[in-house]
Amino acid sequence: MRSAALQILLVAAPLLARAQVELPGRVILSGDSATDRQVLGVAGPLEADHGVPAGTLRRQHYSFLPVTGRDTLRGNTVQPLPPLEEGMLFTFVPDTTNAGPVHLELNGQAAIPLKRNVSDDLDSAVLVSGRPYLAVFDGLHFQLLTQVTKPCRAGTWALSRTTCIQALPDTAVNFYTAANSCANRNGRLCTFAEWHSACTLDGRLLATITDYEWVDHAANDNNKAKRVGINAISMDPDCYDGGHRDPLLTSTYRCCFDR
Numbered sequence: 001m002r003s004a005a006l007q008i009l010l011v012a013a014p015l016l017a018r019a020q021v022e023l024p025g026r027v028i029l030s031g032d033s034a035t036d037r038q039v040l041g042v043a044g045p046l047e048a049d050h051g052v053p054a055g056t057l058r059r060q061h062y063s064f065l066p067v068t069g070r071d072t073l074r075g076n077t078v079q080p081l082p083p084l085e086e087g088m089l090f091t092f093v094p095d096t097t098n099a100g101p102v103h104l105e106l107n108g109q110a111a112i113p114l115k116r117n118v119s120d121d122l123d124s125a126v127l128v129s130g131r132p133y134l135a136v137f138d139g140l141h142f143q144l145l146t147q148v149t150k151p152c153r154a155g156t157w158a159l160s161r162t163t164c165i166q167a168l169p170d171t172a173v174n175f176y177t178a179a180n181s182c183a184n185r186n187g188r189l190c191t192f193a194e195w196h197s198a199c200t201l202d203g204r205l206l207a208t209i210t211d212y213e214w215v216d217h218a219a220n221d222n223n224k225a226k227r228v229g230i231n232a233i234s235m236d237p238d239c240y241d242g243g244h245r246d247p248l249l250t251s252t253y254r255c256c257f258d259r
Helices: 054-059 175-184 192-201
Strands: 064-066 072-075 089-093 102-106 112-116 133-137 142-144 156-158 163-166 170-174 225-230 237-245 250-253 255-258
Touching: 089 102, 163 192, 170 175, 175 250, 175 255, 192 225, 192 237
Parallel strands: 064 089, 072 102, 112 142
Antiparallel strands: 089 133, 102 112, 133 142, 156 163, 163 255, 170 250, 225 237
């Protein structure tokens, strides 16, 4: 006969849940299979002072919650919460995409800012409807632990995990106007490395080249700016060719943006 001491409840310290079971003697679980050596029917916690069964703790049901709202996300956990403590983890699922900085309001408690990278507010469209996100309470804020990337803005596509590039070139202007135009859109004139990577990635950029394009790169020539995209002999679009020209003359260009 195989036996095991019965552990009915596992107390989750971060939740401050407490439970005690008194038995007149040791409980012996006997049986030939694991199915015969278990306790079933232990209910999940419903009040803040209820114990948390081991299965509930392992599955993290106590800390999973759908939330509603755009920038103030409200939701209720399976178990009513005591005051928040450092280290508490929550998995939440938004019902819409956020428009700006986000606050979490759990079980009717005060709304608390959700940050990333310790102190940064969330940009718009960082949280996507229906996707689960993991956050930890640090004593002052919720910290977003799930790695997120902001979707590329309209008219651009993802060059990499960190960068978006303009899908079509802008009208020809001089180099300085091009650089300022990108900066005014919270972007930058694409570097030669970014432009070349995009051009050789899958053909999307190559198919949209209509003329030389400015890039932010040393031209290796006094008082000249770098431009790329056209083969100097065939005059066809080319990912590997380019040249330089007076920055006060005009060329088309593209902006790149951080995600």
